[in-house]
Amino acid sequence: MFVSLDGVRLAYPSDYGEVLALDGLTMGIEEGEFAAVVGPSGCGKSSLMRLATGLHLPQSGAIRVADKPVTGPLSITGMAFQNPSLLPWRTTLANVMLPLEIVRPHRRRLKHERTAYTQKAEDLLSLVGLEGFGARFPWQLSGGMQQRANLCRALIHDPVLLMLDEPFGALDAFTREELWAVMQDLHAQKRFTVILVTHDLREAIYLADKIFVMSARPGRIISEHRVPFPRPRPMDITYEREFVDLVQELRGEIADARKEVA
Numbered sequence: 001m002f003v004s005l006d007g008v009r010l011a012y013p014s015d016y017g018e019v020l021a022l023d024g025l026t027m028g029i030e031e032g033e034f035a036a037v038v039g040p041s042g043c044g045k046s047s048l049m050r051l052a053t054g055l056h057l058p059q060s061g062a063i064r065v066a067d068k069p070v071t072g073p074l075s076i077t078g079m080a081f082q083n084p085s086l087l088p089w090r091t092t093l094a095n096v097m098l099p100l101e102i103v104r105p106h107r108r109r110l111k112h113e114r115t116a117y118t119q120k121a122e123d124l125l126s127l128v129g130l131e132g133f134g135a136r137f138p139w140q141l142s143g144g145m146q147q148r149a150n151l152c153r154a155l156i157h158d159p160v161l162l163m164l165d166e167p168f169g170a171l172d173a174f175t176r177e178e179l180w181a182v183m184q185d186l187h188a189q190k191r192f193t194v195i196l197v198t199h200d201l202r203e204a205i206y207l208a209d210k211i212f213v214m215s216a217r218p219g220r221i222i223s224e225h226r227v228p229f230p231r232p233r234p235m236d237i238t239y240e241r242e243f244v245d246l247v248q249e250l251r252g253e254i255a256d257a258r259k260e261v262a
């Protein structure tokens with residue numbers, strides 16, 4: 001397994017005793033696989049992301065990424081969240097190139113290979129439909145365009161693992177679907193491993209190879225579904241019977257998981 005979490009427990013300290021976020025969580029993702037994680041609100045999905053990127057360490061259990069135990073923040077990962085958080089005083093291109101100023105070995109190479117790196121950033125921008133927008137500032141872009149740039153920034157250092165935490169959650173339905181298609185193309189082209197956390201079951205099924213359903217807090221994996229639809233997936237597939245049935249099945253599992261704590 002390229003990413004594995006085995007019997008993981010994560011508790012946060014709080015004034016009222018500890019908050020147990022995850023307990024006995026076990027999951028595995030193969031290299032190049034697109035995984036989605038769905039579950040009831042507050043079940044620990046974001047906590048899971050922080051564990052897989054080494055931003056938090058578990059109290060017990062084992063986490064491995066790319067054959068190594070995770071012992072601290074991993075620079076081989078890229079991340080994108082709901083809020084694109086682009087720096088307003090930097091152009092779009094300069095925002096996309098920001099990780100190169102931080103992540104080794106790019107940091108060292110950037111000075112001498114700036115032209116090649118700039119080309120790489122521009123190539124990524126055109127791949128997501130932002131050709132010619134590199135010189136604009138983020139506040140001159142629409143929300144959907146900002147999120148496209150945000151994806152480029154998450155990918156500029158060629159991460160082997162991309163973590164997406166509700167990246168399309170704040171967008172209108174049309175823009176969101178456009179971004180699903182962009183994401184599908186990026187994954188087909190670059191073949192990185194992905195963990196997508198989402199509340200949107202259509203999004204999970206459209207994009208993922210494998211879907212994990214989490215229990216209510218403390219979160220653990222209660223089921224795993226392989227998505228059977230061949231790629232590339234046209235958007236119309238989301239209205240087909242088999243697709244809608246899978247949405248309903250997942251919805252039912254999450255409703256049951258919520259009842260357990262109610």
Ligand SMILES: Nc1ncnc2c1ncn2[C@@H]1O[C@H](COP(=O)(O)OP(=O)(O)OP(=O)(O)O)[C@@H](O)[C@H]1O
Nearest residue numbers: 012014019021040041042043044045046047048217
């Ligand atoms: N830093 C923290 N300190 C204390 N408790 C925390 C912290 N971060 C998260 N929690 C708690 O841990 C639990 C899991 O939080 P997390 O954000 O991982 O869930 P989530 O599934 O991503 O939530 P949502 O569905 O609302 O996005 C929640 O009860 C949350 O209140």
